[in-house]
Amino acid sequence: DTGVSQNPRHKITKRGQNVTFRCDPISEHNRLYWYRQTLGQGPEFLTYFQNEAQLEKSRLLSDRFSAERPKGSFSTLEIQRTEQGDSAMYLCASSLLANANYGYTFGSGTRLTVV
């Protein structure tokens, strides 16, 4: 069990570019979550998957954001036409469905800086 892995750890991009982040959850975990954390704030929910199905999306997830979990294993979060306001830490977490009430395990995050 290597924990939740996120890549890259840091990404600097120019405004208007597209970026994609990857999350590899703990192998047996069937639920996967994406959160966003801006400086000085707590994590804010973006979306979550149960296996490959995207079950809930936040209003924070504008049409420039898309998340996928095609085979129910790893997930990707893509941001199109990045804006400076997208600069944040993007956190992925996972849990077992049966244990989801016990909270979930976060990865170390991908820090995005849009310049």
Next chain:
Amino acid sequence: GQQLNQSPQSMFIQEGEDVSMNCTSSSIFNTWLWYKQDPGEGPVLLIALYKAGELTSNGRLTAQFGITRKDSFLNISASIPSDVGIYFCAGRITSGTYKYIFGTGTRLKVLA
């Protein structure tokens, strides 16, 4: 997005002192979690609470689920330098979703 209110926002304490922090919400929650986050890392789960009035310990940490179900408290006894970090509460409103709403965080600094 919605965030829970945590108090205090930050605190400096001497090593060996006890620490108390709390988290309040305008909504009733059925699960409360407490996480700790170190710089540049993701949050790590410390304690989970499931019933109003529940008191749960994890080593020097003790957390309580408020009886109104709108608040929770975290205490750290005999603080040590590695307790430095940001502590977040998180709550889940309803069954059927595993989306948690996080607090604004309490930043703890321990002076040796």
